[in-house]
Amino acid sequence: MSKHVLFVCKSCHRGSEELPEGQPADGTILLDKINNLCHKEFSSDEVEIQPVGCLWACSQGCVVSVSSQDKPTYLFVNLSPEESAAALIEFMQLYIKSRKGNIAWEKFPEILRSAIFAQIPPVATTKKSA
Template sequence: MTKPTLFICQSCCFSEDHPEGQPADGAILLQQLQTYQSTHPELNNIQTQPVGCLWDCGRACVVAFSAPRKPTYLFSTISPESALVLLQFAQQYSHSKTGNIPYEKIPEGLKEVAIAKIPATTRNAL
């Protein structure tokens, strides 16, 4: 079975005044996710994949959860310190047969920042 993927924008910064030479907030978030996953093997049921941009600049950090035959969830305005709440959602998403997570089940730190749920594609789609 293919693991779901968590895409993480690496160019995201909360402030336009982000110090040059410092890692972007999205890169910090990715590092935190990887640290949690390395110390908590039970959280390794999702792949993390850095991407250059997820096109929601100005609403950093931006992430997307995606898997075959499941809807894609897009979240923005994620704090670089939100790794644990993202991994909580990842557990729900990966354990759900359909990938549909009812709003009331979404972890508190993500309810206010969800911006899109994109339906899964099917082979018969036109």
């Protein structure tokens, strides 16, 4: 079983104003909440939380990507650091249980339905013959 990875942009911040000195970015707040919930729900060999400096969607608020080998990658944007962590954990449970990682939009947690930005197909793995 391959590990499922949740990439969380820790520098994301909603709004155009600059952060006051010493205040964490919204992405860092979301990352902390996801880490707290994830450790309660999953084993470390099932899910890896990968903080990243930037996911190149700075104008899109908090950004998270869900990925695993041989499954599509999902990109979520405009996430609320206060409300999205539990929904992302719920989505991860669906994603892990799905053999191919295809989650019907109707099964997405309500808060993530408007946050889905892309579903990227898995990279095809081909076996080379000798």
